[in-house]
Amino acid sequence: MTASTLTRRPIPETVAAARSLFDSGATSSAAARTRRLHALRRLITENESAFEQALAADLRKSPDEARLTETGVVVGEINHALRHLRRWARPKRGPVPTALLPGRAQLVPEPLGVVLVIAPWNYPVQLLLNPLVGVLAAGNTAVLKPSELAPATSALVARLVPRYFPDGAVGVVEGGVPETTELLARRFDHIVFTGSGTVGRIVMRAAAEHLTPVTLELGGKSPVWFDDDAGLRTAARRLAWAKFTNAGQTCVAPDYVMTTPDRVPALVDALGTAIEEMWGADPRTSPDYGRIVDERQFDRLVGYLDGLDVRVGGTHDRGDRYLAPTVVTLPGTAGRPLIGPDAAVSVLREEIFGPILPIVPVASAEEAVTVINGWDKPLALYVFSSSPRTRRLFERNTSSGAVVHNAALVHVAAAGLPFGGVGSSGMGAYHGTYSWRSFSHEKPVLRMPLRPDTLRLAQPPFGGYGPRIVQRLMRRG
Ligand code: NAD
Numbered sequence: 500m501t502a503s504t505l506t507r508r509p510i511p512e513t514v515a516a517a518r519s520l521f522d523s524g525a526t527s528s529a530a531a532r533t534r535r536l537h538a539l540r541r542l543i544t545e546n547e548s549a550f551e552q553a554l555a556a557d558l559r560k561s562p563d564e565a566r567l568t569e570t571g572v573v574v575g576e577i578n579h580a581l582r583h584l585r586r587w588a589r590p591k592r593g594p595v596p597t598a599l600l601p602g603r604a605q606l607v608p609e610p611l612g613v614v615l616v617i618a619p620w621n622y623p624v625q626l627l628l629n630p631l632v633g634v635l636a637a638g639n640t641a642v643l644k645p646s647e648l649a650p651a652t653s654a655l656v657a658r659l660v661p662r663y664f665p666d667g668a669v670g671v672v673e674g675g676v677p678e679t680t681e682l683l684a685r686r687f688d689h690i691v692f693t694g695s696g697t698v699g700r701i702v703m704r705a706a707a708e709h710l711t712p713v714t715l716e717l718g719g720k721s722p723v724w725f726d727d728d729a730g731l732r733t734a735a736r737r738l739a740w741a742k743f744t745n746a747g748q749t750c751v752a753p754d755y756v757m758t759t760p761d762r763v764p765a766l767v768d769a770l771g772t773a774i775e776e777m778w779g780a781d782p783r784t785s786p787d788y789g790r791i792v793d794e795r796q797f798d799r800l801v802g803y804l805d806g807l808d809v810r811v812g813g814t815h816d817r818g819d820r821y822l823a824p825t826v827v828t829l830p831g832t833a834g835r836p837l838i839g840p841d842a843a844v845s846v847l848r849e850e851i852f853g854p855i856l857p858i859v860p861v862a863s864a865e866e867a868v869t870v871i872n873g874w875d876k877p878l879a880l881y882v883f884s885s886s887p888r889t890r891r892l893f894e895r896n897t898s899s900g901a902v903v904h905n906a907a908l909v910h911v912a913a914a915g916l917p918f919g920g921v922g923s924s925g926m927g928a929y930h931g932t933y934s935w936r937s938f939s940h941e942k943p944v945l946r947m948p949l950r951p952d953t954l955r956l957a958q959p960p961f962g963g964y965g966p967r968i969v970q971r972l973m974r975r976g
Contacts, residue, residue: 514682517668521613547570559790569622583932590608598973607941611639613639615682621852630929635669640670641668683705684705696719715920716750718852722755722756723883724881724882725757735769741908747824747853748791751911752851754877755838757859759863760860767811770826770856803846810826823854838874871899877900878925879910899924918933
């Protein structure tokens with residue numbers, strides 16, 4: 500069965516239904532937004548086990564991991580939106596400069612229209628439905644494009660959405676490149692894209708044709724700095740958990756760890772112990788350890804191991820798409836850049852996006868800062884250091900989507916914080932109030948009374964004191 504035969508409704512009809520419902524005004528009242536958020540919550544909670552089965556089929560996620568990192572995250576986001584919706588939707592008082600008194604201003608949020616959400620395969624529920632929460636809360640309609648590389652989840656969403664949104668407020672288009680290309684040729688009022696930078700550029704080019712604003716949630720190499728000897732055991736557990744959850748296929752997974760050469764042996768040992776504590780001596784038999792999404796990704800990852808010093812794991816089985824949690828150490832870089840397209844080893848040339856963790860020796864925290872600043876701005880930076888000076892060094896001298904101290908990954912669960920990248924790791928942010936801001940237009944509404952007619956002071960014929968008074972007031976701001 501091809502992707503296009505799976506599509507329930509032709510693309511033009513799906514988009515037109517979302518457009519005409521939005522144009523009818525049926526999505527903008529507070530009651531309509533709340534109703535749709537409740538519908539989305541029921542879609543998840545009434546089908547929890549179907550989601551678990553789909554995620555097991557696509558990525559061999561365990562039911563606990565599925566709830567923790569996929570459905571639970573979306574339900575949390577819905578509950579957060581329901582709690583705050585009234586406050587977000589309330590018009591706020593806007594500042595008025597002295598020159599425009601006694602005018603009054605308000606900031607009135609309004610929905611944008613029809614929002615296209617394009618999702619990747621690695622968290623196929625969370626990264627498709629979490630943006631949808633903000634899209635619906637802000638009073639928009641949506642067209643969802645799940646990833647064709649998570650086919651069970653894609654089919655489930657396509658089957659459930661029409662049941663819970665029979666009016667077409669949310670439409671689903673299944674498929675891959677041809678379907679996404681056809682969608683991108685149409686006009687949307689906003690596009691939320693989560694995926695690679697390569698496809699992000701395609702999306703942005705297509706959006707430019709219609710002057711459609713975009714939120715791009717991209718990836719990259721998220722670095723780690725480690726020098727906290729006293730915290731070694733806990734740091735290693737947190738790192739191993741963050742790296743090998745979902746078999747390393749997480750956009751904010753630690754990509755590589757920098758530390759001083761003397762710390763490498765102890766860190767490698769502690770990571771080995773942590774992996775065994777969490778997934779057993781043979782992670783292949785652990786019900787909690789996932790699989791690589793497909794053979795193409797599997798081959799890419801196994802190819803990285805050539806010539807590397809594998810210190811933990813490294814075993815693999817193509818038929819099962821299994822690659823063990825793997826820790827590698829690297830040879831010297833012989834004067835070449837440590838990371839980026841010219842790096843000496845392939846594992847440091849691009850985002851790993853799989854269960855391989857390179858430990859990279861560098862002379863000092865200052866050198867680590869130079870390495871980070873030598874290439875694209877990362878989506879996240881993780882610092883495990885007991886020294887406040889070192890923590891400040893990274894905070895002040897690097898730029899990344901987020902910085903987390905003493906942990907990794909967990910900032911994704913903070914609904915009150917913006918989630919997004921900077922530079923090559925993305926543009927725009929979402930989650931909680933930041934979704935609301937991204938998917939609403941904050942419209943200033945200025946009310947000027949006709950009497951007293953203060954604007955006369957600025958109108959010709961000039962010559963009196965009027966313009967000078969206005970100029971002075973304007974300079975006061
Ligand atoms: P991808 O860019 O290959 O695909 C994402 C989506 O784009 C899919 O729905 C796919 O069907 C569509 N697509 C693919 N090629 C296309 C084309 N030529 N034209 C139009 N549409 C196309 O990404 P992926 O492999 O699914 O996900 C992996 C990447 O996503 C990694 O780089 C990862 O870091 C990033 N990611 C980022 C976040 C984040 O929140 N910032 C989250 C997860 C993944």
